[in-house]
Amino acid sequence: MIKNEENEMNIAIINGQNHKGSTYHIGRMLAERVGGNITEFFLPRDFSDYCVGCSQCFEVGAESCLHYEAQQPIIKALDAADLIILTSPVYVYHASAPMKNFLDHQGHRWLVHRPKAEMFTKQAVCISTAAGAGMKSTNKDMADSLFFWGVSKIYKMGFAVRAINWKGVTDKTRVKIDRQVEKVAGQIRRHYGNVKPGLKTRAWFYAMRMVQSKFGWCAPDVKYWNEMGWTKKVRPWKK
Numbered sequence: 001m002i003k004n005e006e007n008e009m010n011i012a013i014i015n016g017q018n019h020k021g022s023t024y025h026i027g028r029m030l031a032e033r034v035g036g037n038i039t040e041f042f043l044p045r046d047f048s049d050y051c052v053g054c055s056q057c058f059e060v061g062a063e064s065c066l067h068y069e070a071q072q073p074i075i076k077a078l079d080a081a082d083l084i085i086l087t088s089p090v091y092v093y094h095a096s097a098p099m100k101n102f103l104d105h106q107g108h109r110w111l112v113h114r115p116k117a118e119m120f121t122k123q124a125v126c127i128s129t130a131a132g133a134g135m136k137s138t139n140k141d142m143a144d145s146l147f148f149w150g151v152s153k154i155y156k157m158g159f160a161v162r163a164i165n166w167k168g169v170t171d172k173t174r175v176k177i178d179r180q181v182e183k184v185a186g187q188i189r190r191h192y193g194n195v196k197p198g199l200k201t202r203a204w205f206y207a208m209r210m211v212q213s214k215f216g217w218c219a220p221d222v223k224y225w226n227e228m229g230w231t232k233k234v235r236p237w238k239k
């Protein structure tokens, strides 16, 4: 995203849990360390409707989703954010069900369908905590969606906190967390205003550009890519 006049980042935190445990605290700590306008959401409190698998979002448009209106506060914050933070505790080695359900609702935004142009210049962080293990697969659950939404710079932070809540996290672990948070916050600040997609994102973009131009099997996707000018010379990461 281009820097705004106040040079303040818009930060959207989407927590895959309602409670303020270790995962929430680390996400919040990172956002505050980066600094900016922070908007936070909790799932399922702020969005709890399950995807019914009607595929209307793919075949007709996102507005046809039964839960379109309910998602809008989060979607608006997501689209306006310079930095997206997704958090989830590890539940049986994966992201929480409310987080997964939210991500399911965004399938139509994947690069293979109709990604939002503004995603290609955003940064995002996946944060997970576990008692012992499962952070890698949990962060991957969230990072897969971020990548396929087109987000160009994705950081992953996983912590084995050996605790079931924030109070139970030892000082020694907190020091480690603090160090990692400081490091990632610095990287995010350095990249702000200068984020461009890497090779993997570009490769997917150009592969899908060819698909949409030559084969296009989903009419709304073909229409979208044409309207965006992406099948011609326009690129979502260039102004």
Ligand SMILES: Cc1cc2nc3c(=O)[nH]c(=O)nc-3n(C[C@H](O)[C@H](O)[C@H](O)COP(=O)(O)O)c2cc1C
Pocket (backbone or CB within 6 Å): 017, 020, 021, 022, 023, 024, 089, 090, 091, 092, 093, 094, 129, 130, 131, 132, 133, 134, 161, 163, 164, 165, 166
């Ligand atoms: C339903 C459930 C499943 C869990 N599964 C795992 C797991 O697979 N691996 C693990 O190490 N910890 C697991 N835990 C422990 C939590 O991931 C861990 O305590 C985490 O730090 C909690 O984060 P929170 O304080 O933000 O709630 C599980 C906890 C719950 C409630």
